Amino acid sequence: MSSSSSSSSSPPCPKKMITLKSSDGETFEIEEIAALQSKTLENMIDENCASTPIPLPNVKGKILAKVVEFCTKHAEAGADAETLRAWDAEFVGVEHAIVFDYILAANFLEIPTLLDLACESVAEMIKGKTPDEIRKFFNINNAFSPEEEEDVRRQNQWAFE
Amino acid sequence: MEPGRADEVGSSSPSGSGVSTSQLTEDGAIRVDDRCPKQVSPIRGGGSRNTSPLSRAGSRNTSPSRQKVIKTKPRGLDEETAATFSKIVHPDVQMEDNIWAMLPEDLLNEILARVPPFMIFRLRSVCRRWNSILQDSSFLKFHSQVPSHGPCLLTFWKNSQTPQCSVFSLPLKTWYRIPFNFLPPWAFWLIGSSGGLVCFSGLDGLTFKTLVCNPLTQTWRTLPSMHYNQQRQLIMVVDRTDRSFKVIATSDIYGDKSLPTEVYDSKLDIWSLHQIMPAVNLCSSKMAFCDSTLYLETLSPLGLMLFRLDRGLWEHIPAKFPRSLLDGYLVAGTQKRLFLVGRIGLYSTLQSMRIWELDHGKNTWVEISRMPPKYFRALFRLSAERFECFGQDNLICFTSWNQGKGLIYDVDKKVWSWIAGCALQSYNSQICFYEPRFDASIN
Numbered sequence: 392m393s394s395s396s397s398s399s400s401s402p403p404c405p406k407k408m409i410t411l412k413s414s415d416g417e418t419f420e421i422e423e424i425a426a427l428q429s430k431t432l433e434n435m436i437d438e439n440c441a442s443t444p445i446p447l448p449n450v451k452g453k454i455l456a457k458v459v460e461f462c463t464k465h466a467e468a469g470a471d472a473e474t475l476r477a478w479d480a481e482f483v484g485v486e487h488a489i490v491f492d493y494i495l496a497a498n499f500l501e502i503p504t505l506l507d508l509a510c511e512s513v514a515e516m517i518k519g520k521t522p523d524e525i526r527k528f529f530n531i532n533n534a535f536s537p538e539e540e541e542d543v544r545r546q547n548q549w550a551f552e
Numbered sequence: 553m554e555p556g557r558a559d560e561v562g563s564s565s566p567s568g569s570g571v572s573t574s575q576l577t578e579d580g581a582i583r584v585d586d587r588c589p590k591q592v593s594p595i596r597g598g599g600s601r602n603t604s605p606l607s608r609a610g611s612r613n614t615s616p617s618r619q620k621v622i623k624t625k626p627r628g629l630d631e632e633t634a635a636t637f638s639k640i641v642h643p644d645v646q647m648e649d650n651i652w653a654m655l656p657e658d659l660l661n662e663i664l665a666r667v668p669p670f671m672i673f674r675l676r677s678v679c680r681r682w683n684s685i686l687q688d689s690s691f692l693k694f695h696s697q698v699p700s701h702g703p704c705l706l707t708f709w710k711n712s713q714t715p716q717c718s719v720f721s722l723p724l725k726t727w728y729r730i731p732f733n734f735l736p737p738w739a740f741w742l743i744g745s746s747g748g749l750v751c752f753s754g755l756d757g758l759t760f761k762t763l764v765c766n767p768l769t770q771t772w773r774t775l776p777s778m779h780y781n782q783q784r785q786l787i788m789v790v791d792r793t794d795r796s797f798k799v800i801a802t803s804d805i806y807g808d809k810s811l812p813t814e815v816y817d818s819k820l821d822i823w824s825l826h827q828i829m830p831a832v833n834l835c836s837s838k839m840a841f842c843d844s845t846l847y848l849e850t851l852s853p854l855g856l857m858l859f860r861l862d863r864g865l866w867e868h869i870p871a872k873f874p875r876s877l878l879d880g881y882l883v884a885g886t887q888k889r890l891f892l893v894g895r896i897g898l899y900s901t902l903q904s905m906r907i908w909e910l911d912h913g914k915n916t917w918v919e920i921s922r923m924p925p926k927y928f929r930a931l932f933r934l935s936a937e938r939f940e941c942f943g944q945d946n947l948i949c950f951t952s953w954n955q956g957k958g959l960i961y962d963v964d965k966k967v968w969s970w971i972a973g974c975a976l977q978s979y980n981s982q983i984c985f986y987e988p989r990f991d992a993s994i995n
């Protein structure tokens with residue numbers, strides 16, 4: 392019987408650990424299978440760059456710890472969809488600054504599930520806000536003149552009712 | 553066939569490609585005035601879409617013990633936000649306001665792509681840049697990749713001149729009166745909707761015309777005329793991956809049956825002629841489209857008439873209908889699933905509404921669900937009650953205008969529930985499922 396796959400990327404070893412190093416020098420271990428949630432890390436593993444700690448200069452330790460937690464949770468086999476959703480909801484139920492960091496980290500590490508989750512949570516925040524509150528939230532200068540603003544508002548009035 | 557019938561049912565049922573159909577109801581029109589108390593139950597968005605943990609409706613963990621300990625003062629939530637998502641409170645601290653300003657534009661677009669499409673219109677009054685968000689290609693790209701918003705209902709009613717169009721979002725439990733002023737005066741029948749596009753037909757003088765529009769972008773165009781100027785039974789089929797759509801025109805139960813079937817292809821922008829539907833006795837003009845096939849019910853020979861879109865040919869299969877079937881609505885589900893919906897039993901006390909699914913291998917209808925008596929009683933006070941039935945993505949909707957309410961059966965979850973927050977607004981509206989999409993192109 393021939394040996395198992397001989398393609399360039401070997402199947403992930405269940406217990407193989409990858410080491411990640413945050414921007415502030417902390418190291419974290421993550422199972423390879425969990426690391427594959429990140430396309431960035433997946434590429435590095437494929438190219439066999441994963442033997443030494445992978446430096447992630449864009450992610451600080453506090454956030455990397457949470458990202459590892461997220462990926463590990465999502466890599467668990469047999470997770471009940473409902474339970475996972477609840478876990479996810481709790482994961483993003485944190486201060487804005489942290490959600491912001493999740494978005495940046497998920498983008499940098501190309502973790503679609505985390506990016507989705509974090510962006511969705513911000514979208515939820517925006518949903519209930521008035522235009523004025525949104526301007527404050529995003530620190531946007533209102534570049535409309537009062538007439539322009541009135542015009543735009545009128546055109547889109549149906550969405551406010 | 554007169555143009556005056558305003559009680560056509562539009563239904564849309566996208567499978568891999570999307571579908572919408574126009575149907576005629578044949579139930580009597582007895583009005584009943586008493587109302588049942590509305591049951592409020594959240595509806596989960598259909599199928600495998602919208603798996604966000606913070607989805608606005610459906611099962612959520614709202615137990616207080618799950619809240620994080622919040623050190624800063626929570627921002628007060630208004631009624632709408634409290635009702636629409638879980639009780640997680642996001643603290644708004646003054647000093648944090650600046651962090652979002654540092655978000656790269658791409659990531660801002662990722663966030664905005666996840667705001668419900670209807671609410672994007674509110675965002676346009678924030679600033680100039682956001683006002684032109686609908687032209688931003690990065691936003692549109694992300695929007696096209698994000699899971700669908702969830703099932704919406706589009707209702708259309710034409711009273712002499714002005715079209716009244718409203719969209720009900722099931723996830724948001726809200727009605728939106730999207731402006732439909734762009735519709736030409738001849739647009740009279742709602743054919744259906746699929747993949748974000750909506751199809752109308754009507755008679756412009758003596759010419760039978762069809763148009764396709766995207767209500768969100770307010771874009772529309774009239775399709776070229778068919779080869780034969782005849783009022784036809786239409787169905788629109790959208791292929792989102794291909795970014796194209798087709799419209800199939802067949803003869804309806806009253807119309808001239810000697811005309812060839814015509815198919816419009818948006819990529820070629822022409823109608824092509826295909827086989828004439830063989831002479832059969834149609835049960836009704838109700839149609840459903842799935843798996844590249846159009847299905848109609850026939851009385852003699854008993855069974856289903858199929859139009860294979862890729863071949864342009866008709867064939868008949870002798871799928872026998874259940875005995876004592878009173879009405880037979882064909883509803884397409886996802887992939888190859890085809891459902892038959894209707895009442896069994898002549899006597900009102902013994903009637904039940906049932907749903908069957910076609911076993912394609914054996915060409916038989918297999919019962920998959922029955923409407924629980926409490927819902928049946930609430931919807932159908934009299935045996936000849938007018939109701940409409942249509943479906944999309946394995947959701948089957950029942951609306952009874954007389955009761956002003958809608959009921960949904962989720963085939964995958966096997967759950968019956970009232971559509972919460974949806975007081976159906978007028979009699980004689982045409983209705984179909986609708987998926988709000990900015991990226992649905994009319995070309």
